[in-house]
Amino acid sequence: MRVNARVLIDGPSELVFDYAIPVGLDVKPGCRVRVPLRKKSSIGTVLSVVSADQFEFAVRELEALIDPEPLITPVLLKTADWIANYYGCSIESVIRSVLPESVRTEEHSARTRRIAILAKAVDPVTMERLEKRAPRQHAILTLLGAATDQQLPVADLGEGNSASLKSLEKAGWIRLEIEEIRRDPDADGVEEILESKPLDLNEEQQRALDEVLSAVADPEHAKPLLLLGVTGSGKTEVYLQAARRALDLGKTVLVLVPEISLTPQTVRRFKARFAAMQQEVAVLHSNLSQGERFDEWHRIRKGIARIVIGARSAVFAPLPDLGLILVDEEHENSYKQDVVPRYHGRDVAVLRAAFEPCAVVLGSATPSLESWHNCESGKYQLVRLNQRADGQSMPLVRVVDMRLGSGKHKGAPAILSDKLRTALEQRLEKGEQSILFLNRRGFARSLQCHACGHVCQCPHCAVALTYHRTDERLICHVCGYQSIVPRKCPECRDPGIAMQGYGTQRVEEVLSKVLPQAKFARIDADTMRRKNALRDTLNAFKAHKTDVLIGTQMIAKGLHFPNVTLVGILNADLGLHVPDFRAGERTFQLLTQVAGRAGRGDLAGEVIVQTFTPHSPSIQYARRHDFDGYSEQEMEFRSQFSFPPYAHCAVLTARSTHERRAEFTLQTLHHRLAENTPAGIVLGEVLPSPLVRSHGQFRFQITLRSMRARPLTRHVQAVLAKTTLPDDVTVVFDMDALNFS
Ligand SMILES: Nc1ncnc2c1ncn2[C@@H]1O[C@H](COP(=O)(O)OP(=O)(O)OP(=O)(O)O)[C@@H](O)[C@H]1O
């Protein structure tokens, strides 16, 4: 049987062609090859090897095989194929995510240097002779003899030595070799990390570890594990010990975190536990240089780096002998990619684990309802940690109804209730620390005219501009548009234009007046632009150089400060009133996570939640740290309306600078989607997106729901394939969408 290679050509346009495989060449899927394309030669990746018998026309032969062994393992190729089908995107787009550009193209290569190695001990007589007749050779041998491992880079042996080196090599005293050197992302050695020792696990942790280890031992028969552990229950310690055991068994370990830059403490705890095997740990940041990425990728592929920590895209790390995947904070939305391919890192991790097979653990104090549902239906296995690790109690949460105080300060809402203010003062007196959380950066939300009600809006996006005090500017938080602050209302010329709402910057200003003796630090997207700003601010807080940390959701994740005894949530309602059926779930998660930052040391913690809707279930259940209670009532609502996790929900969006064309295109698609709709698919109406205009483009959307995912994706793909879209309209399909704006 003749076979062809189906090859994805590397380049800006996604081209896939078949090429005949020359006799005697062992071409496997996942290898890169050199192929003729038009008059040039190009690089491509072999997607599959297909029978050539059904081809009536002759195809060209491929020119050469670049990698004798596949760059993409069979499991990852299978995963890529699944992603393309499930999310309705091209296999090309997925391969581009699986193989980083620096590895795929031939522009990058390993960095090398020449080294000289002493081949055998040189006797004193020879040395003496050389000293007189060939002082350079003598000097080289002396240097090598004193060096560690008796080897040195040629560059370190001084210039103009090539003749001497050659003579020494010829005489058999030394060997000259080429060595690959790693471009080490940590080379500038920012901070030294001390090795941490494993802790004695409590009973719950031990049981959880045993479950993970039995899955590592027999992954074929194990289900994905959902580790539901309250905040501070010691999930990380379980991860660390499970990882250690998997490594001891000769397996490799993959750790996924929501965002590397926002989880510095988690990353550091892994680095500290595995400090003795530093070379075997790879941290995949988004800010690695291409060369560093190339090196880390090959170190992982060769099995040198055996434990990989990274965000979403690290799920494609080419670890051989994968034994365990850990997905920390599995409920985080940042696991879903919001550009093509729109995959969910957690779901892909579960799938890869099944293909490998290997164990997979999803951990959270507030699991997504999707994962919770998978436990209820028996797809996943639930493991719980109900107690805080070293016996501390969960913090006491008080809810303050801000509606009562709102009459006093007409216009400007009170930022700080009396309760929270008193609590802050008490902490300062006792030398304890506090965290204040507000999920909105900037100074004030918006500028509104009291006379005509006009709100200053972004001209490109349908959102109000946010006032930023430090630069005296109005900034759009969607597209970054900036404008000056008007002195009069641009609409009616009234000078009574004023701030509505408030952000973190305003909180800092007000608080410095109320508590002049306290030292504040602020963490949000505005203050954290500088490299290492987050790390430095957190370190200063840890060393108690600051008393109060004010921040947005950037401080909600994984922070552990034993001296923090008070957490204040300034406006718990901010995420609640957005047009998204997950608004309540997100608010519950965020409040529970933020509240969990309090009382993590020997001192008891207190949380004060300020809200205008004190009876909302998200707030009431978070107050009691009651995931079961929250999920029970929320799941009932989801089931009643067939929302996820009881159905898959996808969004089809059309956007264009021409409003009518975007709407018309989507209506045409709607019309076609409504013909022969497979049973079980619920097709929504064409509606303006909640964010009707963004970056100057008008947006319309259709929501689709279905019990089964594949028929939905297939139906939409079929309709898109036979519809010619106008050039100036972009249509986007998002399966299992998390963002409905
Ligand atoms: N068995 C143990 N004995 C004593 N202390 C422990 C034990 N396990 C964990 N700890 C400590 O308890 C604290 C909280 O643990 P950890 O941060 O791992 O919890 P977590 O569940 O990951 O928390 P979160 O979800 O809130 O980030 C840490 O200081 C950790 O060192």
Ligand SMILES: [Zn+2]
């Ligand atoms: Zn904008």
